[in-house]
Amino acid sequence: MTTPDLPRLIAFYRDVVGFELTYRFPDEGAPEFVALRLGSSELGLAANPEAGEPADSHRWELCVYADDCDAAVGALRTGGATVTEEPVDQPWGERSARVTDPDGNRLLVLARL
Numbered sequence: 001m002t003t004p005d006l007p008r009l010i011a012f013y014r015d016v017v018g019f020e021l022t023y024r025f026p027d028e029g030a031p032e033f034v035a036l037r038l039g040s041s042e043l044g045l046a047a048n049p050e051a052g053e054p055a056d057s058h059r060w061e062l063c064v065y066a067d068d069c070d071a072a073v074g075a076l077r078t079g080g081a082t083v084t085e086e087p088v089d090q091p092w093g094e095r096s097a098r099v100t101d102p103d104g105n106r107l108l109v110l111a112r113l
Helices: 005-016 069-077
Strands: 019-027 033-038 041-047 061-065 083-090 094-100 105-113
Touching: 005 019, 005 033, 005 041, 005 069, 019 094, 069 094, 069 105
Parallel strands: 061 105
Antiparallel strands: 019 033, 033 041, 083 094, 094 105
């Protein structure tokens, strides 16, 4: 994923979602690319000052499992995400909600009931 404000999006995914920074290029100065890990999932973020909001056909949705869906959504909202679907119990045994990060990318937050 590319973003016009890489430091802000790194902080969002690290501090709010819980990803760990595993790679940074270059080592010093303003980063141009980073890799983040959450469990066995990895996310690459690249700086691109010209990046705009992606077209709907190019969007992806990151699924994030949490111990408590409502608490996770509250933390994401406080961290700058926009809640597009409030948490709700699903018939298949999960509670889910949808949010968008500060660049408009979608996150599906899930927790087992």
